[in-house]
Amino acid sequence: MSTETRDQFYGSVDPKGRYVCQKCNVPLVKTPVQLLYLHAGFPVELPACPVCGQVLISEDLALGRVLHVEKALEDK
């Protein structure tokens, strides 16, 4: 992976209490997460439940940077 794609992706999303895990009844918090695709991994910070660990990727992120990096990796 080029440094460019890594830098483009490297990012952090702080949910600031916007999302609440219904199972654990706690807000999702900024958590270090690894995003994996086609032998590449990106360290990022995304909202995740501090108890059960489920991670949230919003539509904006999914259709924006995530899709962009997927395409870039596929064309490597």
Next chain:
Amino acid sequence: MRSDDQARILELGELCTQEDPPLCNASCPFHVDLRGVCGAAAAGDFKKGRALLEQGLSLPRMMARLCEAPCRDACKYREIGDPIQTRQIADACMRFGAETKTRTFLPKRTQQALILGGGLSGLLATVELAKKGFRVHMLHSSETPAGSLEPLIPDVLPQEAMDGDLKQLQKLPVVFERVDPEKMDPQLYLDNGEYQAIFISDDQYRVLAERGQKIESDPKLRQSEIPNVFCSGQEALQPSFLGEAFRAKQAAISMDRFMQGVKMDSGRESEGPLPTKLYTNLEGIVPRPRVEPAGNQYTEEEAIEEAARCLNCQCLECTKACAFMQHYKKYPKTFIKEFHNTLNFTLANRMHNIVINSCAECGQCKVICPNDCDMKEVTECSRRIMIGDDKMPPSAHEFALLDMQFSNGEEFFTVRHQPGHAESKYVFFPGCQLAATAPDSLRAAYEDLANRLEGGVGLILGCCGAIGEWAQRVELFKEQLKKITAAWEELGKPEFITACPTCYHIFQTFTEIPVTGIWQVMCQIGLPETAQKGTGILSIHDSCGARNYKEVQDCVRELASRMGYEVEEPKFSGSETPCCGFGGLTAFANREVGTEMAAFAADRCQHRSLTYCANCRDRFAALDRPTVHLLELLYGEHELRSTGISLRRKNRISVRTAMLKELWKEEIMVAEPNFKLIIPDKVKAIMEDRMILESDLIQLFQKAEDDNSFILDVETGYLMASHRIGNVTFWAVFTKTEDGYVLENAYSYRMLAKEF
């Protein structure tokens, strides 16, 4: 194997002759780009025309006056009328075109060449060598260096033309010197050490020949037996301006190399007239007579008008019929070069992966190409290489491949004898896409066949494996064929009757299963009672599956006419039919190109199109192009709309369930979710666009209910949940109702998020 595929790609690339020169250029020993010259002149751009002539000729003005113009004799136009007056057009470019200022770097060389004799060849060798940086000493015994050209001035050769050409010598190290005739003997200069190479012009050659001194020379290199002496040899005795000029050029190239001490003969194969395999279609061209100059040469307007007659000879035959090639504005030769580069070199960005995945592998170009160049095979080889190299983007074909596996999985795949029969003489194999898009046509056709054919008509529901073949997942494809073949054996090897041209093609090509089409069967047993009595015209759209099967194409036409329809043959029909964009999985890997292909195929139909492939019908309908499937004419029409991916799945499940229940009296348990999922139309459209199936979301909700993994978005009040199925993570955004969910949004991605 990779290397075989690789070699085959290059071999196929050789078949495309679009880059061969047009006849004019090929017949010119200098390979002047006359097509380009005519194109420029036709556009009134004489400056560009002049620049092209200067690129090819060292004495362009003089040649535009003197050349015998084999380009005109060879011109393609001759097949339909007067050849293009290329020489006069060139002359006009030289007269009307402004000079293109180029700064050329002139290497300084110490070697000196001697040119013995004037005339065209003497002048040309002088110019050629001087432009290469050599010092040139030119001796002539005639009054001027023009030598034998002198009497042609000014009528045939205007003084300005010669002066214009010789202007380029102004700042070059050339000395012209008039000497006595006896000073013109090469023997005098052989050993004096001043000249590293000597050229005897044709003028002088003829003088020497008259004195009985005939010097032989190599017909290509123009080197005589004395290594530093160059001349035309005996050919100088057959006067022709073009021949003289060309031989002088050959000699000058050799002298340059000789003086520099490099190999004289390497890389010179393309000098002189060449054969060409460029094909140019003359169909539909209405010949116009050549433009006669009112005076003794063309005016600007006359030159433009004459140049406009040039056919701009090109092949591009296959590209005229293929929306994929049109999209990328390329032809097979260029595609193949790029595919080759993409597959073999590490590029910063494999931009062409998507191009390789955009060809529909439809085989149309091979049929159209005069040389059988086949992009289908190029694409197949390329995709196999990508897969082998682990470079195939997973997103390109996965959805379609999963769909194939669904069709051959437990929810759809079915093998039965006809109800009440223990044997099958026939078995109906409608194809997965008919089940997906027109389940009631499928059922009606089956019941009709079962009613009217003797000996038992079994049923196999499944996919022939074409999707695997298109994706070039070779093993997966074989598995599907094995599954179908096993089912065929299980039923006692009955004859297949398929309703899909692609299934027909796949079984014919890759299996020993005897297969016929429902079209042929109907032709034999006659139309069903439900068949329409139609009037009017239908434009027939054969499908790429039927490309090589005239018997299928004929039957469909026959059936339409028996029903009372007149059939219109659109441009590119029968074996030349364009693909609807489903073939090769184009629609999955590159939706934009897929849609352009469907539009191209549909729009060449003047009337409502008659299709007999379920995909063609569905894709035309998706673009609101009026179309009808042959089975609709036989068993009842549906409204004109496309089915959509979720309904395609549901249709397959429901037609199977209903047929098994009602015809075979078998109850199939279809697990229904214990919640109601409401999907508003706007969300349905989003899902279609993002290739998210309703069944994906049902799984998502089941899983979310199981582990209560809902998330509340406090800002919007919506709930969210996600689920990873295979290589894709799906998200749903929704509200909860008493007995289920109302979907607000859905999206997906392929990355996997893992907590550290």
